[in-house]
Amino acid sequence: MADARPVVDPDVDLHVPAQRAELARTPWAVLAAISAGGVAGACGRYALALALPRQPDQFPWATLLTNVSGCLLIGVLMVLITEVRPAHRLVRPFLGVGVLGGYTTFSTYAVEVQRLVAAGAAGTGLVYLAGTLVAALAAVAAGQALTRRLARRGRPR
Template sequence: MGWLWVAMGGAVGASLRYAAGLWLFKPQMQFPWPTWWINILGCLCAGIFFACSQKYPILQQEARLFLMVGILGGFTTFSSFGLESFLLFKQGAMGLAVLYALSSLIIGIMVLALGFYLTSWMLSHS
């Protein structure tokens, strides 16, 4: 039955990702901001959910499959990140490619940690 939770969440996440990409995309952009913002927001949500799941163990079962694996898995996109990094590199924008790759990784982890610790603190004071 777990696959059904993942499939339903994946449909929601992929739809949200598509809509956010349309909303954020501007034709004149050289830097792939839509994917960058989507992945950063996904990291923040992952940190928040992980903190909540530590406090409420029920969130470690079906809710985790639906929210983390399904929705966030469908929303964030490592393959687009890889392709956009490669395309920047291929177009000769080496500095931009490195900036995109490093900022995605470093800021993504920092925002995930921020979401986790801030949510953990809020849950412990409620």
């Protein structure tokens, strides 16, 4: 028998009354922002994949570039909207969840690792598997650090 519990966004804590009330009041605005952003992000990812085509046994540069650049941008975004300047309530759903969520892709990353292994390029798959993780985490940290540094420069002393 199917589970009857509703699916919940992990960014929303329904135990927090303010978040529960916000979701009940305006779910369509948030869903529209996420959807519109997702379309834009997915189109960007697709364009990058078309620009950098590859064979099944070749290193997947397009997906690596997509995921690492998306992680850099999420580092920048989160500093901007949480530390530099408060943002409109739809900025994070649109840019963070929508655009960057649609742009980055864990599923393609996982499938590409599997395809590399299946094509006899297990070494390349292992380098890609570990390299993406390290590069993505470094990109988030770099995006945060760079944005914080630039934000400090822009503030009057």
